[in-house]
Amino acid sequence: MDYLYERISYLKGLADGLELDQNTKEGKLLIHIVEALEDFADAISDLEQEQLELENYVDVIDEDLADVEEAIFEDEYDFYDDDVDYIELECPYCNEILYIEDDMIDDDTECPNCHERIVTEYNDEDDEN
Numbered sequence: 001m002d003y004l005y006e007r008i009s010y011l012k013g014l015a016d017g018l019e020l021d022q023n024t025k026e027g028k029l030l031i032h033i034v035e036a037l038e039d040f041a042d043a044i045s046d047l048e049q050e051q052l053e054l055e056n057y058v059d060v061i062d063e064d065l066a067d068v069e070e071a072i073f074e075d076e077y078d079f080y081d082d083d084v085d086y087i088e089l090e091c092p093y094c095n096e097i098l099y100i101e102d103d104m105i106d107d108d109t110e111c112p113n114c115h116e117r118i119v120t121e122y123n124d125e126d127d128e129n
Ligand SMILES: [Zn+2]
Pocket: 091, 092, 093, 094, 095, 096, 111, 112, 113, 114, 115, 116
């Protein structure tokens, strides 16, 4: 942004060198043009500052979002790692606690203890898929 102010300073210097007379129409016009340019530079400088603040704010949101994503996907990973491969079941016939591989459960799954067939909600869900 500094270069804009440098150029305006240069124009002001030129205007001073010309010894512009504010009482002539041309002098008045040129002086007001330089002043208007200075206002533009101020406005752009303000915008630049606000832009930087927004960028910093977005960076902070991005970092927070990354933390949230990490927490969510970590939980999801744990869920699949711990729960899907093996399902804990209580046999309804002998009450034995069984750990059966998710993929192995079907309508013919038998309790390894009492050899009764075990039908679970997991079976129904798998059949629909
Ligand atoms: Zn059983």
